[in-house]
């Protein structure tokens with residue numbers, strides 16, 4: 033017979049597929065001897081069977097559930113429906129992956145008109161017992177029977193109003209009794225039936241409701257947003273109730289074993305005295321910080337602290353633990369890996385490693401690309417922030433900074449996003465129904481709820497900036513505006529939200545682009561120990577080079593010298609060069625340019641502080657540099673002392689049908705050798721000067737772009753070397769330089785053995801190589817690529833992920849050919865696609881020395897390279 037049900041004492045943490053994450057962890061904690069209320073799990077397989085076979089609990093399932101209930105009864109000495117000592121249980125969903133608040137829970141199941149009286153007797157607390165009963169009626173009505181929860185809530189609100197009371201905890205036993213009878217009436221009005229008094233019927237219906245909740249809309253949306261398969265199903269955990277609402281020596285709370293916002297060690301969380309679990313999560317009452325528990329109940333705090341530390345060691349990860357204290361006795365209700373910000377994730381992983389809880393390989397494997405990306409997120413510009421005064425503050429629930437227009441419902445937020453606006457979702461509190469609105473928001477702001485409220489947990493998990501519990505803010509449902517004292521936030525009001533400080537400002541505050549590299553330094557050291565392929569940067573401005581070095585580049589792999597001429601006065605000099613009519617005119621310009629370039633290279637060397645620097649000689653697609661309109665031609669003519677007609681004629685002569693395949697790179701070098709000679713001299717002279725000034729050694733790498741042929745390359749190399757040697761002869765000092773080539777034209781791959789006889793290194797330019805191997809223009813291809821992706825012809829955009837079958841094969845041929853004649857040939861890859869994780873998986877199989885990418889992609893590339901190697905060693 034198929035097993036549909038497992039006692040907690042029978043399972044283990046490895047069985048997440050079958051028992052769900054919660055069930056597997058409850059079983060594991062039971063095995064570890066932790067104080068877990070006893071219970072059992074109905075499997076995910078039972079859920080799938082139920083959903084796929086007409087929504088029926090089979091007799092088998094029912095028999096097994098009842099057999100487990102009997103075991104529960106035996107262990108607890110209580111029994112279902114027993115007048116003296118009734119067994120009460122919680123029924124909770126739990127799928128393989130945590131989906132907080134997405135599916136359903138029923139507490140206090142087993143209560144009915146009779147057992148509530150025994151709870152009164154046993155607890156000697158009538159108020160408590162009837163509060164429990166009304167909660168069951170409410171949750172069961174909402175979750176199992178589909179009665180709108182607001183109907184229940186409005187009864188409580190009406191009662192409080194009529195009695196002149198503000199808070200639920202001011203309601204007496206008699207009040208709750210009245211509510212209970214009104215709730216029963218609600219069942220009759222809405223369903224034409226009574227609340228089921230039989231605990232067994234309650235249990236079967238609750239199990240069915242949890243199974244069904246796998247397919248509710250919010251669960252489906254959550255799965256879509258988090259890439260969770262629809263085919264997993266949810267398990268159901270049935271567990272003896274323990275009560276945090278038994279009075280002043282009882283309570284309930286949620287703790288993280290470390291701070292989920294910034295990763296700092298030590299318990300972090302909240303609890304409420306005399307409350308049940310959902311009170312904390314729903315943010316109905318503002319909870320106390322867990323540190324206060326150390327004073328309120330020191331013994332229980334100590335025990336909780338020890339348990340959390342042990343759970344962390346056992347699971348080798350930061351834990352999110354739900355606990356209840358019933359009349360002084362601590363129970364652990366759940367543990368799972370805690371959701372955290374990306375910044376916290378980096379800090380936690382590093383700390384776990386330093387504390388010896390995880391090894392270096394685990395550390396390398398555990399960091400995800402999104403964590404690194406978020407660590408590099410901008411914050412508000414510090415100077416701009418200094419002059420601003422916030423008008424609202426709350427709990428800093430999820431760090432980051434965001435600017436956007438305020439919207440007060442998930443729908444309005446989604447519509448605004450569709451219109452292209454940046455959106456701040458402002459709510460009293462959020463519920464799972466708001467998930468779409470949260471997903472499109474730059475930031476989430478709520479007026480109620482604590483650090484573990486829905487808004488806080490979900491926003492943190494998604495890496496969205498969030499400030500919750502802004503008590504000065506009043507948001508009334510349906511009014512589409514918020515008020516803070518005299519101030520009003522209208523729909524569309526621009527807000528700046530600082531999720532790190534918990535502050536909100538009117539208007540837009542500029543962002544800071546500086547990278548947060550604090551934890552990265554340690555990570556670089558670790559990645560460098562594992563990765564064999566190095567990572568360099570594509571950068572040429574001192575600013576970019578400094579950023580690249582701070583982000584872990586071992587050097588510069590590509591400095592596009594034509595990019596040094598984008599600035600206005602530089603552009604004019606460059607135009608003068610390409611529009612020059614005679615060698616003499618060109619040489620005059622080159623003299624000026626040499627000084628300018630020397631300064632550029634000196635800045636580069638200084639910023640690189642002795643690391644490898646590869647300078648690529650001019651490779652200007654001419655259309656990017658020629659004046660286009662008559663107006664521009666006129667301006668250029670005036671500035672260069674030429675006539676408009678001269679400039680126009682020359683520009684027309686130089687204009688090309690396909691400039692990306694035109695007078696670029698080495699074509700320019702062959703036609704005007706003096707240009708590359710000038711650059712060669714500038715590179716070498718700058719190196720001498722910086723070495724003399726700074727004292728570190730520089731080994732310049734001079735890279736020639738767009739090579740087609742070995743003779744072509746050898747000729748131009750020779751002419752550059754003549755110029756370089758002249759400088760060296762004057763200086764009379766040794767200098768170790770190299771001259772190599774980009775490989776970005778298919779022919780160059782096939783004749784790479786010949787080229788390599790003259791080249792010290794190859795660097796593959798996959799942007800151009802992809803363009804030519806696939807025959808798709810790199811500038812015009814997005815439309816075609818999108819079409820091909822939609823049609824399933826391409827799996828990935830070949831300009832983002834190296835096309836292994838075509839471009840990859842070409843690279844392999846070139847490496848093999850090149851190393852045949854020059855075994856010491858250094859090899860790098862510097863096209864955009866090189867840094868993509870999928871490309872790295874492929875490139876890691878090749879005998880290359882480095883990849884080179886834009887500065888902000890460096891950490892991710894280094895991480896992926898290290899991960900690939902670690903995976904290989906583990907295999």
Ligand code: PEP
Nearest residue numbers: 776797798799800862863
């Ligand atoms: C390339 O072609 O891949 C390359 C890096 O050079 P560019 O993008 O400057 O043509």
Ligand code: MG
Nearest residue numbers: 776797799800
């Ligand atoms: Mg190129």
